[in-house]
Amino acid sequence: MKKIFLLLICSLFILNCSKDDNSSSENIPSNANQILSFKIIDNANSFSGSINQSTKLITVFTSELDLSQTLTPEIEISENATISPSINTPRDFSDIVEYIVTAENGDETIYQVDVSSNDNKILSFSLSYNSTTYDATIDNISKTISLETLGLESYDSIVPDITISAMASISPSINEAQNFNEIVSYIVSSESGEEETYSLNITNTPFSNENKILSFQFIEDGITFDGVINHADLTIDIESYKNIINISPVITISDGASISPDSNDIQDFRLDKEYTVTSQSGSSNTYTVYTKGFLISSMNSAATTSDIVTKYYSKATPYIRCEHVDPTLPNSQLLLENDINSYVLNISDFSSSVGSTFGQTFTKFYIDLPDNIATANDYILRFKIDGILKAESDFTIDLLNENVPNIFSSDQPTYSYQDTLILTGENLTSGLRIATSNGSIYQYNASNVTLNAQATQLTIELNNNSNMFPSFYGDPPFNTAVMLFANGRYGETIWVTFE
Template sequence: MKRFSHLLFIFLIIACSKDEDSEEIILSSENKITSFQLMLNGVLENGDINDSDKSIIFNTAGANLNSLIPEVEFSKSATIKPDINSPQNFSNDISYTVYAENGETNIYRIIVNNRELSTENKILSFQLKLGEELTEGVIDESSKIISFNSGEYDISNISPEIEISERATISPNPGIEQNFNNIVDYQVTSESGVMSTYSVIANKPVIEDVQGLGGFSKFYVGATVYVYGKYINPEIEGSEIYLSDGVNTYPVEAKEIYSSFYENINYTSFNFQIPWNLPYNTNYQFIYKNDKGTFISESQLDIMMENAPKFTSSNQNQYSYLDVIEITGENLYPQIAIPSNGNIFLITEYYYDIRVNDEKTLLELTLDYYNLFPRYYGQGVQTKAITLFGPNSRVGESFELEFY
């Protein structure tokens, strides 16, 4: 009986051992990348993992991708190649293969879209609310000056609305109120770090025209020049006006200044006499200077000293129809200009009885043209500025005579 029990026990042990040997070991099939990070421009960025097409995408700009070690998390019990501790050049697509414990694989493609940093650093629009209206600033990209006309509105404490280039930044913050009675500078910095500075000038002086009588642009010394523009009033404290040849400057004195507002813009006109000692040059420019800067005329003045016509005297102070003007002086030429009723009459020997002696010291003109006289228009005695000319319609000195 004991022998039988012993044999039964041995049989049960052997049977149990066979059952345990027959159990199958199941290996994991997990082979996913669950996190993939790269240090881009000093920031640890997470890639966008798409398990459907097995792509991991980064979008960045201006990053150095030549030698980066990623930080990767993947399925437990899986392995990955290449070695995630080895640096890679992510300028090109890199593939990582994840091996599950059971040998199944997933291949992930790492794509880094690394665009160039933007160099755009412009102010695209500049607006200010003046009263109930939104005023648009004029942006001169070449000079980096933004100008606007404020009229008589208070601009000492207002904030603008500014649009700048995409991805750029601006300082100071446009939301900060500024005193635009002074020049205000804004710095716009591109994404790549390139900065440009814009100066905002309220009521920027603009020289619109500089010319002689009748629009002529060639002058002798002593001639009168007429200036027109916006915000160029020479009577404002600190203002200066002068001529420049690019090296030297010659102050001039404004006369007959007229200034007025129209549609919130200050318009100014005046004239000045060219100094008698000015040396000959064909490219003089008129300059207006105030606390907002130096403003230069676009047009150039051709000014000559040699043989400049000069007035000395006249035979009468007042003239009527059919009188004869006798003008004495130097370098006189048979051409003068006489204003009348809003027009300028250019008197030449081709159409009028005007003559000059051989010495060019006496000019005579028979006044046989009714339109030159105020009484023809029902008006009284008027003082007229008579302008001398030289050859090629070069404008000379002006002087005053009375016409009736």
């Protein structure tokens, strides 16, 4: 009985001791301080780190992730441990970062996180030369760079414009000039050390050597004047009867070529002009443009006057001033025309001279307005060679062929100051104009002349203007035009000598 009691007491003692041991174990703080998992997540892409618990190094390889921005990783650590910086703290992983994991018992472990990019792509590629940029198409599957160029053969040293993946490197260097007429390839290495080789496929169209002016035109008032181009002599001959002083020509040149001066520049083509055409390859031709500007400048009542007069009776003999208009040339005609009628004109007293400034040929002559001309106020003068229009007047002419005054004769061939001049004829008018040697025109109307009732005799006393006579200046006698004039319209002219 005593033995049983002692045994019971011993059992109770052992049980109590066992309970004390378990309670002591549960109260000991944990020494666990590990990072158990590490992930970087961006745009639904997850990149898990490889954790070396011996070296405490976490290595993460990413792809198409901008490491220059701050990122918040997902981190799992030991139970009851803490981490600094906090799990929720964004970090810049462009360099190695550290985390301190502290166990429950205060033991610390420092982990280093090395995030590297696997990206090794060429993102863009272009070549720039001759003021032009050529952009490539990049196939990141086949690792090819394709582009089309023009005139690349003329350039053997070009620095390309290349962008690659962030943190990657490239060989040859981006800043290194290359001869892209030869085979060139690029090796792109990711930050993690993975390499990709890109090859270039360049399709080049050589620069053209063409440097010609293909057409040269003046377009004025809806009329086109075409130049005649001689490529052997590099000359362009062009004729126009419109404005040639302040115009810009219409020029076509070889494809890809350039021209100087620009065809839009306004030029004075009274002077010879040079245009230089430069091909894509850099060779050039200089053409000289020779312009002949046909011009019917004015219609005057007499050679000694410059007043433009456009109202005449038939049988009048106006004086015409022109540039390059020569009715004495073979197969040429001077015409008076409107939409209904056309008359070939006879000329007299033709003369020509060459201008000292622009070298144009000035011509002057009288024309005889025909007796049979139809009355109209819309005539223009036209000059043609071989039926081709070379010039036309920019003024219209008003002609009257009813009751036309007609001079038969003068009472004497020569007149001096204070003489009496008597004209006989039919339908004579009570008005005269006299174009004298001093370049003036003296007008006489009904108050100065006497006209008989039959309009067959006109009398004027030459006693008013002594300076009409060349002797007033000590000059020799002058062949003087005496013109019928009434109601602003010139009629027939008779020539007499003033002494």
